[in-house]
Amino acid sequence: MIRLIVVEPEGSYNVGFIARLVKNFEVDEFYLVNPKCKMEEAINFSAQGRDILEKKALIVSAFDDAIKDLDIKIATSSIADNEGDLLRRSIKPWEIGKFISDDKKIGLIFGRESVGLTREEIFKSDFLLHIPGNPAYPVLNLSHAVSIVLYEVYKLRTSSIKNENISNESIKLMELYSRKIIDSLKRSEGDEYMYVVLKRVLLKGVSSEIEAKTIVRLLRKIYVKISIAEGKKVDEIE
Amino acid sequence: MIRLIVVEPEGSYNVGFIARLVKNFEVDEFYLVNPKCKMEEAINFSAQGRDILEKKALIVSAFDDAIKDLDIKIATSSIADNEGDLLRRSIKPWEIGKFISDDKKIGLIFGRESVGLTREEIFKSDFLLHIPGNPAYPVLNLSHAVSIVLYEVYKLRTSSIKNENISNESIKLMELYSRKIIDSLKRSEGDEYMYVVLKRVLLKGVSSEIEAKTIVRLLRKIYVKISIAEGKKVDEIE
Numbered sequence: 001m002i003r004l005i006v007v008e009p010e011g012s013y014n015v016g017f018i019a020r021l022v023k024n025f026e027v028d029e030f031y032l033v034n035p036k037c038k039m040e041e042a043i044n045f046s047a048q049g050r051d052i053l054e055k056k057a058l059i060v061s062a063f064d065d066a067i068k069d070l071d072i073k074i075a076t077s078s079i080a081d082n083e084g085d086l087l088r089r090s091i092k093p094w095e096i097g098k099f100i101s102d103d104k105k106i107g108l109i110f111g112r113e114s115v116g117l118t119r120e121e122i123f124k125s126d127f128l129l130h131i132p133g134n135p136a137y138p139v140l141n142l143s144h145a146v147s148i149v150l151y152e153v154y155k156l157r158t159s160s161i162k163n164e165n166i167s168n169e170s171i172k173l174m175e176l177y178s179r180k181i182i183d184s185l186k187r188s189e190g191d192e193y194m195y196v197v198l199k200r201v202l203l204k205g206v207s208s209e210i211e212a213k214t215i216v217r218l219l220r221k222i223y224v225k226i227s228i229a230e231g232k233k234v235d236e237i238e
Numbered sequence: 239m240i241r242l243i244v245v246e247p248e249g250s251y252n253v254g255f256i257a258r259l260v261k262n263f264e265v266d267e268f269y270l271v272n273p274k275c276k277m278e279e280a281i282n283f284s285a286q287g288r289d290i291l292e293k294k295a296l297i298v299s300a301f302d303d304a305i306k307d308l309d310i311k312i313a314t315s316s317i318a319d320n321e322g323d324l325l326r327r328s329i330k331p332w333e334i335g336k337f338i339s340d341d342k343k344i345g346l347i348f349g350r351e352s353v354g355l356t357r358e359e360i361f362k363s364d365f366l367l368h369i370p371g372n373p374a375y376p377v378l379n380l381s382h383a384v385s386i387v388l389y390e391v392y393k394l395r396t397s398s399i400k401n402e403n404i405s406n407e408s409i410k411l412m413e414l415y416s417r418k419i420i421d422s423l424k425r426s427e428g429d430e431y432m433y434v435v436l437k438r439v440l441l442k443g444v445s446s447e448i449e450a451k452t453i454v455r456l457l458r459k460i461y462v463k464i465s466i467a468e469g470k471k472v473d474e475i476e
Contacts, residue, residue: 013251017382020378020382021382023372023375024371024375024377025371045379048375081446084448086448089445089446089449091445094393132396133264133389134261134263137261137287139285139286141283141285144255144258144259144381144385147382147385148385155370158370184463185456194452194455197449197453197456200449201440201443201444204443204444204445205441205442206442206443207442214435214436215436215439217432218432218436221423222423222464225463225464225467226460226464228467229463229464229466229467
């Protein structure tokens, strides 16, 4: 299941083009967070995607309302991989194949034309996707970035070669124990990036359910040991 | 060498967006055949692709002038693969990789928003490229079709560069601390598989040196904590 989320779009032409793309690439859900443009003008650019704007698009007022219930949240940015900024380490459009499956709710999140997504919005997401382009000017127009990502996802969804599926439960448990371990170890706010990196590396690195289950078992063992080191009693450890 | 050719475009916004894409994806040559829209309005949609319109775009009056000197001519269409129509048998965007090389002049040819390319224009080309999409409505807006094809070509042209290098030292340290952690935790020989899985997942999952270094730092922290839990003194921990 693919949910496209566009946060505070400013250009009505982009919203219209994106509605058309939602139809072109059979996106399941389409959320607009607090659009800053005139929706009635968007219709002029939607062609046969008009019914998407009239019936399918869901307008919500807050980012958190748009991302709830998602299994994997993929933020996007035209700015990525700056030296030393861990939050902006990116994955590429063709690398998200392993997360796409019928039983997973995937959110593809695009930001404002002017300033993109905020760091807080990226932090709430699992990955930052970046479309590679001219290093001197990689900044795509919003709806064109959407078209490329939706095209890649459509290709991955309809291709016969699919990656083995990782269960939602294993994904949740990897996140949960990564969270608990980092909470036990962290000394400063800077250490919070260790959580971002650990979660991403594990999600990227596991390529089968049996690997995911082994990682969960290992993370749990580590967490229990660390809790003991901190003086917790065994029956206090969830 | 990639030449983008747009035949009789009707919407100035599309020409503007395409100029921007020419810059985003470093297209070598940009030809417009007999544009039907106001070029000065196109500039409003070109962002930093403005200089492409002003300096790079070459306006010619005939299709044949645009395709001359090309080694491979790839026409595009949203209508393809109709039963029995050999001319419209299509190739997919990711299948053109084999034609792309520095010593070949490749033409990517896009038609009018309203009626696409004529059969004669397709006939003069070597291939017909079609972007797969919703069978009920595969018709992309012109500039969005251009963005997807230019993205695929860019990806194919730069694919040899990809994959950032992880240092041998980080690889060794990830292995070392994975080894130490598992040795501390393992209860039986069966647990040895946790080492194999952890090492592989980390090696598969890290995609930059900064991620690898963060993982090493985290593994070391975990190892120190576990050692303390086992009653080792801090100065005994290597």
